Amino acid sequence: MVFPVPGGQTVALQGADLDIAPGEFISLIGPSGCGKTTLLRLMADLIRPTGGELTVGGESPEAARRRRAYGYVFQAPALMEWRNVLSNVLLPLEVMNVPGDRKARAREMLRLVGLEKFERSYPWQLSGGMQQRVSIARALAFDPPLLFMDEPFGALDEITREMLNLELLRLWRETGKTVVFVTHSISEAVFLSSRVVVMTARPGKIEGIVPIDLPHPRGDDTREDPRFFAAATEVRELLRRGHA
Ligand SMILES: Nc1ncnc2c1ncn2[C@@H]1O[C@H](COP(=O)(O)OP(=O)(O)OP(=O)(O)O)[C@@H](O)[C@H]1O
Numbered sequence: 001m002v003f004p005v006p007g008g009q010t011v012a013l014q015g016a017d018l019d020i021a022p023g024e025f026i027s028l029i030g031p032s033g034c035g036k037t038t039l040l041r042l043m044a045d046l047i048r049p050t051g052g053e054l055t056v057g058g059e060s061p062e063a064a065r066r067r068r069a070y071g072y073v074f075q076a077p078a079l080m081e082w083r084n085v086l087s088n089v090l091l092p093l094e095v096m097n098v099p100g101d102r103k104a105r106a107r108e109m110l111r112l113v114g115l116e117k118f119e120r121s122y123p124w125q126l127s128g129g130m131q132q133r134v135s136i137a138r139a140l141a142f143d144p145p146l147l148f149m150d151e152p153f154g155a156l157d158e159i160t161r162e163m164l165n166l167e168l169l170r171l172w173r174e175t176g177k178t179v180v181f182v183t184h185s186i187s188e189a190v191f192l193s194s195r196v197v198v199m200t201a202r203p204g205k206i207e208g209i210v211p212i213d214l215p216h217p218r219g220d221d222t223r224e225d226p227r228f229f230a231a232a233t234e235v236r237e238l239l240r241r242g243h244a
Pocket of ligand 1: 003004005010011012030031032033034035036037038039204
């Protein structure tokens with residue numbers, strides 16, 4: 001993926017070779033500028049590749065987008081301040097004129113993220129973590145098989161983040177979705193993932209892929225498991241190798 005810039009070009013990604021199986025939880029980790037967001041945006045058809053090949057569920061990213069094959073959760077919750085929680089989750093269903101009982105569907109998504117009691121609240125009445133849960137419910141409204149998440153918990157405190165990690169894992173196990181998750185945190189990546197994709201910059205590429213052999217359900221004990229430390233060390237070493 002090459003971007004034109006004044007007086008030249010930036011090679012954002014080169015040699016990003018990756019196959020993701022249905023139902024996997026994949027984390028992308030790497031230093032600033034290594035192309036994590038670019039890779040996610042390519043998969044989501046928010047930008048078009050300048051080279052190489054990319055398919056989502058066996059079809060082009062554009063076809064996957066038109067089929068509403070994925071939900072996208074951004075770094076900031078990006079909720080409509082004048083709409084309450086329920087109508088924020090309803091919004092994509094209304095815009096796309098989805099048939100059926102939309103409210104029941106939106107409420108079901110709010111239940112999944114544990115916010116069923118807050119449907120009448122407005123975004124400004126919620127904490128940052130709760131707002132991010134609303135945006136996850138909104139991304140799930142279409143029941144897409146795929147969920148793209150770009151550093152969704154980066155701005156939250158450590159304890160809230162750990163709690164949301166647990167919730168996200170529960171949700172992933174309950175729904176069987178495929179998740180591609182961008183993070184800067186080694187422990188978050190190892191805790192959540194079935195595989196951690198370690199990327200390095202200039203040009204952005206995949207340095208290595210670390211399979212995470214930790215049993216489910218994962219919880220506080222997981223972080224004490226020697227396998228957790230071993231995987232975190234492996235990820236750290238790959239990141240260091242990229243820096244060298
Ligand atoms: N639209 C664009 N135009 C020009 N250059 C771009 C554009 N989008 C990304 N880039 C460049 O591509 C490279 C990868 O950017 P990207 O945002 O994917 O990195 P990242 O790994 O997500 O970084 P961060 O961790 O800081 O979010 C960077 O050098 C960036 O400057």
